[in-house]
Amino acid sequence: MTNLLTESTTITIVNKVLDDIKENIGDYHQINEQVEKLNVNSEQIHLNINDGEQSKSLNIQNLLDKNILLSNTDDHKENTSSLSTIDSNELLTSHILMNKQIELIHPLENQWSFWYLKNQQGKDWQDNLMKLATFSYVEEFWALFNHLRVASRLPPSCDYMLFKTPILPCWEDSHNSNGGRWVLYFSKSEQVYLNLDVCWLASMLALIGGQYAQDTNYVNGVVLSARKSCDRIALWTSIHHDQQLIFRIGRRMRELINIPRQIHILFELHNQEISTTTNITYKKKSTAGNKVLYQL
Structure with a gap:
């Protein structure tokens, strides 16, 4: 002006x-x-x-x-x-x-894509998925975040997805097919200790900021799923078989999001069919009905 x-x-x-x-x-x-x-x-x-x-x-x-x-x-x-x-x-x-003000820009180590999934009945999954933005700088992330609806107001059956470019936010993608996800469920009892908006922002910042140290290359993205019964945040990994690495990522996730000790996070496989070809013993079923491989 x-x-x-x-x-x-x-x-x-x-x-x-x-x-x-x-x-x-x-x-x-x-x-x-x-x-x-x-x-x-x-x-x-x-x-x-x-x-x-x-x-x-x-x-x-x-x-x-x-x-x-x-x-x-x-x-x-x-x-x-x-x-x-x-x-x-x-x-x-x-x-x-x-x-004249000098605008400072802060490049990220990776390029990231932000996706939105609106689950409309009668449409294929691909048709419901929309890429909202791709960014490479911290300032671009905040410009996007400040224009998004907060996590707690996301309509049921809708997802926010943040993934490294060019990884697609689906388990069929070759970067995800052999991996799994650490999931934090927000049931009514857990919402007493957890704030969905705070946890979602912390999850994204930890991801784009490379806060998983030597395991950053094995972390592909994070997904927020709004559901009527139970919201959830899932951190997606590219592998599942290295138990020591998976637990290290899970413990780091717990630390970064500041999850109380009384709240468990569960590791689930993306492809449940892997269990039929490998000797995997599942601990239990998650809130969403998925089989749990590890628990922290």
Whole structure:
């Protein structure tokens, strides 16, 4: 958004600055002559206002303060005499660049894709799945997150999914087919100790921030599933057979999300048919009816 200062406003501000100069600097008339020589074109002065960010805007008083209001030093006369030789356009351009906010960007180690699944009856799974965004920077993640509905308000039978690009959020994908997921269930009893919105945000930040240390390459994504009976957050892994690695990921998940000790997280296989070809002993069934391979 750009605002232009009117000529009358510019004159008022200049007069105010000159009054201040008169009070602090004895040689008022000399400076006044230099100011009159300086062609301040009001239509060339713009205020840069970036909505939603804490950016500094350039205004005429700041410009005059920096370039006209001189201190009582030995080089005072030299500086004031040189003002008339400064082209006003170059002066404005240089200070606009000096005051322009530098946007800092923070790259992530991986590129990530955010998906939304709306379970509409009568449509195939692929038709219900939508990719909302792909991002590679921290700032892009927050821009996306701030425009999403919070986890606790997600309609039943809908999912949020955050996965490394180009991994698809389905167990049939080759990156997921031999893996499983650590699942945190939010039953009524568990909701006393857990906040779904806080846990979901912590899960995403831990994932994109590479907080799983040496096991980061084995963690593919995280899924939030809103269900009438019991919401859940699932951390997806690419393997299931390395028990030591899987437990290490599970313990790290518990630590990062700050899951109380009385709440269990369960490891389930993506492909339940794996149990028919391998000697797997399941501990129990999960809240969703899936077979549990490990429990923490």
